[in-house]
Amino acid sequence: MGIHLGRSSFGRMENTGRFLSRQEAQELLDTWVLNERLKVHMYQVAHLMRSWAIEKCLATDQEAWKWELAGLLHDADWDQWPEQHCKKIIEELESRNIDPEVIHGIASHGHRHFGVEPVNELDKMLYAFDELSGFIHAYSLMRPGGYAGMDIKGVRKRLKDKAFAASVSREDIQDAADRAGLSVDELIQFIIDHQGK
Ligand SMILES: [Fe+2]
Numbered sequence: 327m328g329i330h331l332g333r334s335s336f337g338r339m340e341n342t343g344r345f346l347s348r349q350e351a352q353e354l355l356d357t358w359v360l361n362e363r364l365k366v367h368m369y370q371v372a373h374l375m376r377s378w379a380i381e382k383c384l385a386t387d388q389e390a391w392k393w394e395l396a397g398l399l400h401d402a403d404w405d406q407w408p409e410q411h412c413k414k415i416i417e418e419l420e421s422r423n424i425d426p427e428v429i430h431g432i433a434s435h436g437h438r439h440f441g442v443e444p445v446n447e448l449d450k451m452l453y454a455f456d457e458l459s460g461f462i463h464a465y466s467l468m469r470p471g472g473y474a475g476m477d478i479k480g481v482r483k484r485l486k487d488k489a490f491a492a493s494v495s496r497e498d499i500q501d502a503a504d505r506a507g508l509s510v511d512e513l514i515q516f517i518i519d520h521q522g523k
């Protein structure tokens with residue numbers, strides 16, 4: 327998945343505080359992401375990022391949008407240009423003079439693939455939410471009640487079942503939680519609480 331980016335600096339400091347508007351972000355998503363399942367994943371990660379920023383970091387509106395935007399666009403190039411993931415979206419955002427923290431967050435959401443370390447909390451949470459969000463969504467789809475009544479124990483059981491959502495790296499989930507200074511259980515609970523709504 328994706329390519330090694332070969333650099334660690336993204337965007338320009340003078341663009342701090344510059345974001346796509348919600349409408350511009352939606353247009354980019356609609357043009358680049360044709361796969362509806364991937365789009366759902368982007369919305370879910372965006373919602374988790376926004377919720378975390380507001381609840382845990384007491385983010386302002388602008389800060390919350392920064393987190394949400396990183397979540398919304400992190401896989402934007404995966405659908406049509408998987409071989410260029412996530413180089414293409416990074417270059418697009420750099421050419422549009424977007425805040426370097428949004429771009430760095432996207433660049434570091436898979437450090438094993440892209441070779442960019444997550445540094446700040448936004449980076450770490452995007453990495454942490456990415457695979458676990460999709461994993462828990464896959465689990466909800468096989469439960470008769472969806473998210474209703476879902477608990478940590480059930481998710482843990484699926485994590486132990488190597489055949490379930492086999493493409494999701496259990497190692498990355500643990501690594502991401504460690505880097506964020508959280509337990510996997512805390513992450514699971516936050517996702518159950520926010521994604522089910
Ligand atoms: Fe993702």
